[in-house]
Structures are given as C-alpha cells and as structure tokens.
Amino acid sequence: MRIDVFTIFPALVRAGAGESLLGKAQERGLLDVRVHDLREHTTDVHRSVDDSPFGGGAGMVMTPAPVFAAVEAADPPRPLFLLGPGGRRLDQALARELAAGPGFSLLCGRYEGVDDRIATHLCDGELSIGDYVLAGGESAALVVLEAVGRLVPGVMGNQASADEESFADGLLEHPQYTRPAEFRGHDVPEVLRSGDHGRIARWRRAMALARTIERRPDLVAARGGLTDEEVALLASELGLPYPPASPTGTGPESLQT
Ligand code: SAH
Numbered sequence: 001m002r003i004d005v006f007t008i009f010p011a012l013v014r015a016g017a018g019e020s021l022l023g024k025a026q027e028r029g030l031l032d033v034r035v036h037d038l039r040e041h042t043t044d045v046h047r048s049v050d051d052s053p054f055g056g057g058a059g060m061v062m063t064p065a066p067v068f069a070a071v072e073a074a075d076p077p078r079p080l081f082l083l084g085p086g087g088r089r090l091d092q093a094l095a096r097e098l099a100a101g102p103g104f105s106l107l108c109g110r111y112e113g114v115d116d117r118i119a120t121h122l123c124d125g126e127l128s129i130g131d132y133v134l135a136g137g138e139s140a141a142l143v144v145l146e147a148v149g150r151l152v153p154g155v156m157g158n159q160a161s162a163d164e165e166s167f168a169d170g171l172l173e174h175p176q177y178t179r180p181a182e183f184r185g186h187d188v189p190e191v192l193r194s195g196d197h198g199r200i201a202r203w204r205r206a207m208a209l210a211r212t213i214e215r216r217p218d219l220v221a222a223r224g225g226l227t228d229e230e231v232a233l234l235a236s237e238l239g240l241p242y243p244p245a246s247p248t249g250t251g252p253e254s255l256q257t
Helices: 010-018 020-027 064-074 092-100 116-121 138-149 160-164 197-215 217-222 228-238
Strands: 002-007 032-037 080-089 103-107 125-128
Touching: 002 010, 002 064, 002 138, 010 020, 010 032, 010 138, 020 032, 020 138, 032 064, 064 103, 064 116, 080 116, 080 138, 092 138, 103 138, 125 138, 197 217, 197 228
Parallel strands: 002 032, 002 103, 080 103, 080 125
Antiparallel strands: none
C-alpha cells in the first residue's frame, strides 16, 4: 500500500513513520510511505509556502501554488485528504476502510490552515483526528498512518489481535493480564488461570460488555444496545443487571481502571 504525505516538515513525518511497526512494514515492502517536502516546490528565494490572509486577521495561510505543484509532481494515490479539524473524524471503521484500499494521500496544513482552493480544487476530502486544534497536520498524519498501517494485511504479527481489539465489534476490549499472577497483593482473575477456554471466552466477552457500558455508553447505544444473549451473559458471568443499576458516564471515576 502506498501512502503519500505532503508537509513542510518531512523529517518529522519520516522519523515517526520510520520506527517500530511502520518502519518494519516499510522495510518488508508492505507499506510504501512517500513524504514530499512542499518547500521543494516554491519558486522564491525564501521558499515561502504561506502568505497573509485576504480580508485581514491574525496569522498566515498556506498559499496554493507550492501545494498544487508538489501534488502534481508526485501524482499521489487518491483520495488525497487534507488534514484539518473540520474533516470527517477518523475512527476504527474508517481506518479499516482505508487499510482495505490500494492507498491514499495526506496533506498537512500549518499556520492558520490552507487556502480554501486547495481544499476544494485539489483535495478529495478532509480528515480530522479529533475535536481539538493542533499546530500542524504532521502529528495527525502519523496518527492516520499508524491506525491504518497496522491493519494492512501482514503488518501486525498476530492478525487475530485486530479482530479482538477495541472497536472490532463496537465494544472496548476486555482487560488483559500477564505474569506475575500476583503483584503487590493484586491477583489476576482466577478464571484466566483456569485453563477452561470456554469459561475464559465467556468472561472476556462479559468484561468487554461491562467495560463498554461503564465507560462508553455511546458505543453501546450505537450498536443498538445488547442482545438477550449478552444480557444473560452479563448476569451469569458478572452478576450485573442490564440496563445498569447505577448511572454510567465518562466522568473521571469511570476512566479509572
Ligand atoms: N485555523 C484552523 C486550524 C489550523 S491548525 C481552524 O480553526 O480550523 C493548522 C493545521 O493543523 C491544519 O491546517 C491541519 O492540517 C492541522 N490540524 C489541526 N487540528 C487538526 C485536527 N484536529 N485533525 C487533523 N489535522 C489538524
């Protein structure tokens, strides 16, 4: 899969994409990340990519010419997404969608953002990584690269982990434990040491349901609540009622593990 990134900080993106899982995926030829320096397509001595906004106001805006020139020279895989807080919010479903395709491209803004003609006449859509404002699109590009890259077939050593992790079926993942079985007086749940795989699977499923109900009721609502079988599982494995007896929410206490 080829992913092109356009930026004025190519070293930042290359460094982030060159380590660990993404770096290995590139070495193995599973991912082809091409980072393009927008400044290479400037024509003035200062290599400027920005200018002051028409209509006045604070800050600078990225000017169209270098961006159009860089994209035209690279002929990158489409869709080309502009990174920006106003775009479609990245989630696991979109990451899966992008990982299943042949490739895509990302344009990183800086300053106050880009001239709108870049968004409307060059890019195919806009992508946001969340409702907050970054100083530039580079860290957002790395988030997209990592969320998508790890789902590209072969990139993750254990493909099964993608099927069981958070959001795979609209739920958060069950808690995980490793050795030692007892740590500072805290024991690993007995069921996980029982060797009874059927019991372990039921407990994990029940814990995934309970955690999601507690921490992310919005995810439960989005999947249309629980099935009768899931309600029964919660009751039999954990003794929990559904709907929950106490109010759920995302307050600080619900984030504690
Ligand atoms: N003035 C703009 C914000 C510009 S931030 C506004 O109010 O909407 C500068 C650049 O950072 C943007 O062009 C974009 O590429 C990147 N960026 C900022 N927040 C982002 C987010 N939540 N998701 C993706 N990219 C973001």
